[in-house]
Amino acid sequence: MSDNKKWYSLDLGLNNKKESSGSCGCGKSEGSCSSTPKEQVEEELSPEEFYEAAINASIGEERHRDGFEQVFDVKMDRRSAFKKLTASLLIGAGAVTTSCSVTTGSDTKEKAQIDWEEQFKGNYKLMTDEEKQGTINRLMRSYELRTDKKINMTAENAAEDVLFGYAFNISKCQGYMNCVSACVEENNQDRNSEMQYIRIHEMKDGEGFKFDKADDNYYHEVPAEGHFYMGTQCFHCDNPPCVEVCPVQATWKEEDGLVVIDYDWCVGCRYCMAACPYDGRRFNWSKPEVPEPEVNKNQHYLGNRMRKKGVMEKCTFCVQRTRKGKNPACVEACPTGARIFGNLLDPDSTIRWVLENKKVFRLKEDLGTEPKFWYFMD
Amino acid sequence: MKNRTLIYFVVVLLGVSLFSCKGEEEYHSISDKIEGESKPYHGALTSEQLLADTELIEITEGEHTFLIPERKGQIKSFACIECHSKPVSQMMGKDAPKAHWDIKVNHANSDAMNCATCHNGEDMNQLNTLTGKNIDFNLSYKLCSQCHSSQFEDWKGGAHGKKVAGWAPPRASNTCVNCHNPHSPSFEKRWPVQFNTKTAIERNEGLGH
Ligand code: SF4
Numbered sequence: 001m002s003d004n005k006k007w008y009s010l011d012l013g014l015n016n017k018k019e020s021s022g023s024c025g026c027g028k029s030e031g032s033c034s035s036t037p038k039e040q041v042e043e044e045l046s047p048e049e050f051y052e053a054a055i056n057a058s059i060g061e062e063r064h065r066d067g068f069e070q071v072f073d074v075k076m077d078r079r080s081a082f083k084k085l086t087a088s089l090l091i092g093a094g095a096v097t098t099s100c101s102v103t104t105g106s107d108t109k110e111k112a113q114i115d116w117e118e119q120f121k122g123n124y125k126l127m128t129d130e131e132k133q134g135t136i137n138r139l140m141r142s143y144e145l146r147t148d149k150k151i152n153m154t155a156e157n158a159a160e161d162v163l164f165g166y167a168f169n170i171s172k173c174q175g176y177m178n179c180v181s182a183c184v185e186e187n188n189q190d191r192n193s194e195m196q197y198i199r200i201h202e203m204k205d206g207e208g209f210k211f212d213k214a215d216d217n218y219y220h221e222v223p224a225e226g227h228f229y230m231g232t233q234c235f236h237c238d239n240p241p242c243v244e245v246c247p248v249q250a251t252w253k254e255e256d257g258l259v260v261i262d263y264d265w266c267v268g269c270r271y272c273m274a275a276c277p278y279d280g281r282r283f284n285w286s287k288p289e290v291p292e293p294e295v296n297k298n299q300h301y302l303g304n305r306m307r308k309k310g311v312m313e314k315c316t317f318c319v320q321r322t323r324k325g326k327n328p329a330c331v332e333a334c335p336t337g338a339r340i341f342g343n344l345l346d347p348d349s350t351i352r353w354v355l356e357n358k359k360v361f362r363l364k365e366d367l368g369t370e371p372k373f374w375y376f377m378d
Numbered sequence: 379m380k381n382r383t384l385i386y387f388v389v390v391l392l393g394v395s396l397f398s399c400k401g402e403e404e405y406h407s408i409s410d411k412i413e414g415e416s417k418p419y420h421g422a423l424t425s426e427q428l429l430a431d432t433e434l435i436e437i438t439e440g441e442h443t444f445l446i447p448e449r450k451g452q453i454k455s456f457a458c459i460e461c462h463s464k465p466v467s468q469m470m471g472k473d474a475p476k477a478h479w480d481i482k483v484n485h486a487n488s489d490a491m492n493c494a495t496c497h498n499g500e501d502m503n504q505l506n507t508l509t510g511k512n513i514d515f516n517l518s519y520k521l522c523s524q525c526h527s528s529q530f531e532d533w534k535g536g537a538h539g540k541k542v543a544g545w546a547p548p549r550a551s552n553t554c555v556n557c558h559n560p561h562s563p564s565f566e567k568r569w570p571v572q573f574n575t576k577t578a579i580e581r582n583e584g585l586g587h
């Protein structure tokens with residue numbers, strides 16, 4: 001591995017068993033040979049030493065630059081750093097204790113190793129492609145170790161000359177909500193709390209947009225007489241306030257315009273939720289649960305991979321699909337063709353035709369958030 | 379000496395004005411950015427693979443050239459003349475079996491439209507325009523566009539209707555009949571596919587405080 005790796009990996013000797021057994025006279029890879037490196041590791045890491053090592057590993061600038069430093073580029077004294085990292089360290093400590101134990105099985109050790117490396121990896125947006133590949137490999141392996149099922153996760157970067165945009169035809173939407181269901185299935189949203197990224201608002205004809213009077217939880221035959229329907233979700237603002245307020249830079253705008261979240265970097269402060277003028281963000285109050293057979297196993301690191309408790313999530317324009325050239329799940333599911341998606345930079349794309357030939361408008365345009373989501377009518 | 383300073387200034391100004399249009403945050407708005415960076419997409423992403431299983435034909439309407447799904451292969455009892463061996467006028471009435479009993483025309487009113495408005499009674503393998511010209515079943519959108527001209531404009535541009543697969547080129551769009559039943563084209567009322575029980579509970583009982 002290169003020297004400028006941005007996370008710290010603790011070398012527990014798990015990966016160099018061959019070498020160690022070679023250097024040891026008895027040839028055993030685990031257990032009783034007194035000179036095996038394994039036992040040395042155990043001896044080396046007395047609790048105090050371990051904490052010291054872990055702190056050094058994660059914040060000591062003389063070693064490797066870690067995530068905090070990458071993001072803030074400030075030096076922290078050890079005291080405050082220690083306070084901030086206690087929670088992380090406890091997890092890390094658990095992982096290492098398991099890794100060092102001679103009695104636990106190799107699966108458990110591998111899990112622990114993965115947990116450790118995941119715990120101390122850097123911010124995704126600063127990772128090299130190799131590091132991205134590394135983390136998705138670990139996440140795929142971890143899922144396999146835990147559930148015996150395989151998932152397919154990618155870390156595809158934004159394609160060049162692509163800027164995603166979305167248009168919504170208010171006169172076409174009939175309120176069927178196929179988009180909502182498709183989104184939940186595609187993006188592995190929590191079934192218990194019925195989390196949904198898309199809202200369909202039922203509004204009265206002739207009154208304009210009155211969100212306070214709109215019903216977004218109707219259940220009757222649609223379209224209802226005298227009403228029209230409009231959808232909202234994250235608008236992937238070009239000038240996103242949610243990104244500005246995030247204290248740890250866990251959310252950012254990608255080159256192709258997608259506003260994404262690194263779920264492992266989010267500390268769950270919900271500043272972004274408060275800053276979003278469009279109700280675009282959702283928070284996990286509990287651990288999201290999806291029945292195993294329903295899990296969508298085609299995942300992207302920044303998209304529909306499994307989330308945890310206490311992190312933010314939102315619509316990503318189905319990054320796992322759109323970076324492969326597909327349409328988002330909602331666009332595909334809409335039976336009336338009310339949803340149009342495409343590349344804003346391509347003058348031949350249908351979204352461009354809509355922007356240039358229909359009367360389009362955006363919500364709360366005066367805020368200067370520059371949503372990349374336009375509404376239009378027939 | 380004076381000249382030199384002038385040249386120097388001009389060069390600096392030029393340099394500044396050139397470089398100031400580059401870099402990350404130079405666009406005032408998203409529309410500036412779209413205008414500034416526009417160019418036909420020839421990137422690596424394509425929909426070709428997604429379209430591989432669909433039989434498509436290329437059409438050109440005005441300045442738009444794109445793909446639409448082939449239709450005749452999808453019609454179960456095509457070719458029609460396998461049954462309609464004689465012109466409709468000669469097969470009508472009497473005790474001939476009624477094959478299309480399940481089709482109810484619910485499209486405009488009966489003064490404006492009947493079967494023959496679209497179907498060519500002399501050659502059932504063809505559709506026909508209002509003035510009696512033949513239209514191939516694969517190009518049935520030409521028939522619809524006679525009346526629904528504004529929808530046709532929107533469809534050509536991509537504001538009406540759905541794409542067949544992805545957003546990436548080549549563009550493949552569904553035609554009118556892929557979404558609308560030509561004999562009963564309007565979408566029906568139905569129940570939403572989703573009911574959010576949690577929101578309903580919260581609304582009825584408050585958030586537990
Ligand atoms: S809609 Fe909200 S969550 Fe989405 S980018 Fe804009 S501010 Fe952020």
Ligand code: SF4
Nearest residue numbers: 246266267269270272
């Ligand atoms: S909730 Fe997460 S993404 Fe949102 S502002 Fe806080 S840390 Fe950033």
